[in-house]
Amino acid sequence: MSIRPWRDISRRKSRQIMVGNVPVGGDAPIAVQTMTNTLTSDAKATIEQIHKAVEAGADLVRVSCPDEASTAAMPEICREAGVPIIADIHFHYKRALEAADAGAACLRINPGNIGSAERVKEVVRAAKANGCSMRIGVNGGSLERHLLEKYGEPCPEALVESALEHARILEDNDFREFKISVKASDVFLAVASYYGLADACDYPLHLGITEAGGLRGGTVKSAIGIGSLLWAGIGDTIRVSLSAEPVEEVKAGFEILKSLGLRHRGVRIVSCPSCARQAFPVIKTVELLEERLAHIHTPLSLSIIGCVVNGPGEARETDIGLTGGGQGNHMVYLSGVTDHKITDDRLVDHIVELVEAKAAEIDAAAKAAE
Known part of the structure; x- marks a missing residue:
């Protein structure tokens, strides 16, 4: 075969x-x-x-x-x-x-x-x-x-x-x-x-x-x-x-x-469909993030996974990752590496801030390379 x-x-x-x-x-x-x-x-x-x-x-x-x-x-x-x-x-x-x-x-x-x-x-x-x-x-x-x-x-x-x-x-x-x-x-x-x-x-x-x-x-x-x-x-x-x-x-x-990896523009969100294991409302969170991140043109990737079953693996492959954790403590990954935990408070705002900062970093590096 x-x-x-x-x-x-x-x-x-x-x-x-x-x-x-x-x-x-x-x-x-x-x-x-x-x-x-x-x-x-x-x-x-x-x-x-x-x-x-x-x-x-x-x-x-x-x-x-x-x-x-x-x-x-x-x-x-x-x-x-x-x-x-x-x-x-x-x-x-x-x-x-x-x-x-x-x-x-x-x-x-x-x-x-x-x-x-x-x-x-x-x-x-x-x-x-x-x-x-x-x-x-x-x-x-x-x-x-x-x-x-x-x-x-x-x-x-x-x-x-x-x-x-x-x-x-x-x-x-x-x-x-x-x-x-x-x-x-x-x-x-x-x-x-x-x-x-x-x-x-x-x-x-x-x-x-x-x-x-x-x-x-x-x-x-x-x-x-x-x-x-x-x-x-x-x-x-x-x-x-x-x-x-x-x-x-x-x-x-x-x-x-x-x-298909043929062109990259804006934030590519990898997210789970959610299930009973989700530690935060995945669907609503993704809806809000899609709306709040529509202004980002810089190509980058973001994973939003409700639990630890696939969360760490997906986060390793994205620029920024969020994996749901117990007791409202969710893990944030930066460049595939565990970085810090966040609670449900300001979860969406925090992810938006991280994405905007990462986009600015990528843009600055591209400009410096010109």
């Missing part, structure tokens, strides 16, 4: 493109993306939502541009966003031209859907002139009719063929600054399609399970699909598509990346 190397993630080799100032593909960190759900024409509301997503860690934000009022708001949005903005274009090529001129860093557009070859050339010219990249976004729910007739139903072969057809249109126009996605709401269909596309080209791939659902179900569904692809080394950007606020998509995206 052979056992696969259990921490071996070797990323697929892909070419690198730039989305504004964010490198995508190659050896660049996997970028986390979300999408606004405000009216893009309401620049103030859209910018506010973008800023919240950026505070949560978003590297890229997509906004829909369905009409002229939306692209008219794009100059202000792109100027104030703080991260590269991706303009979501579907069938109207003029919106792509307007978005490129307005400062969009990337156009999400399928060139085969916007009409004549001359229209495609116009969009490519606008993208080149403005330093825009593109994303070809194939979706299992909107495949071209000729592919549905050929294959009878959405299948991995159909999604990959659609993606490569669109890619060839851009290649024929001497444009290669693009990434590709082949999303589907069915996890099996999406994963198989990405595997096929990864073998067929070297373009960077944007991962997602589209229309994944609400906060809980959509997060689980996305974690299974996106996580399995990332573990196989496939993927250069990700979006967790939820029927929830964009900030929740960003948080879920980083949790997926953190769980």
